[in-house]
Amino acid sequence: MWKVSEETRNRMQAAADALKSAESVYIFSHIVADGDALGSCAALCCAMRKAGKKADILFEDEIPDNLKFLDKGYVTFVDENTQLEKRDLCVALDCSSTSRFPKREHLFRNAGEKTLCIDHHISRQAMADLNYVDSSASATAEILYELLVVMGAELDKEIGEAVYTGIATDTGNFQYTNTTKKTHLITAELYDLGIDTKKINVILYQSVRPQKLRLRNLILDEMDMFCGGLASIAWVTLDMYREADAKVDESDGINSVLRDIRGVEIGVFLREKHRDEIKVGMRSKEYIDVSEICAGMGGGGHKHAAGCTLHSTLPEAILKVKEAVENAIGGFRATHPGLLKLPEE
Ligand SMILES: [Mn+2]
Structure with missing residues (x-):
């Protein structure tokens, strides 16, 4: 089992507590979703549902074809007129401003008792009540993996594959300079969850449309x-x-x-x-x-x-x-x- 450093654990504790104490959440990410956006959302949604909580991902635009495998009935499509029941927490992943999801801004602001942001982009302004931003992380999925460990969440293959997708895509398949030793160590941990990297790589990189x-x-x-x-x-x-x-x-x-x-x-x-x-x-x-x-x-x-x-x-x-x-x-x-x-x- 991956050991989260004492320092990281301390910094993450408030975010982990907010997620643990929430019985119901809505999960948000930016428009034109990429592997990290949807991977992070799917990993969190899966973990929350496994813990017996109400969790849904809210999207306002189409999911790219090669990422649809991550949506196991998690995504609900909404727009600026959608009204939803109130939940304990609205969580934004992989984006540092509500302008990144304009048609859902009202839901993020009003459909939760509290808001939480988890991100790895450098931002000037905090977007939520509680913010955990680590710009040294290769991907939001990398942060999320540690957060789930701190929460004591039960990890499985599906969560592992969602996290892997986020890290692999945001690092350009481990080429970009945001890739660190920690990125590789966390990725290595995912293999113990039984992730099928061959399958994911075919879906992500070897399924290009002629168009x-x-x-x-x-x-x-x-x-x-x-x-x-x-x-x-x-x-x-x-x-x-x-x-x-x-x-x-x-x-x-x-x-x-x-x-x-x-x-x-x-x-x-x-x-x-x-x-x-x-x-x-x-x-x-x-x-x-x-x-x-x-x-x-x-x-x-x-x-x-x-x-x-x-x-x-x-x-x-x-x-x-x-x-x-x-x-x-x-x-x-x-x-x-x-x-x-x-x-x-
Ligand atoms: Mn990202």
């Missing part, structure tokens, strides 16, 4: 290199989704592809959400803190993965983002000579 590849082709066809090859940029328009017959979440993962190019430090991906609303995603490889670049445009995130929303047309957004990235790379090269070299240097 997604068609979309990727359209996107990469227009990819552009700039900053002398230190940065790459690509975008997806509403028309491209239509042309490829692809879903919105099927442009996920392109941002990493852009960063993975040899010599590239920053990969930028823009998604046209509406004609005048552009979602910007940024990934960096080694040195540059892209959360700072995105903060300058009203967004935020982590050092190597960040984003923001621009209210402009796509061509305007491309220009603005390119300029911000050029400034950041130029500034870094000026203060750290020799670290980010252009191919010709």
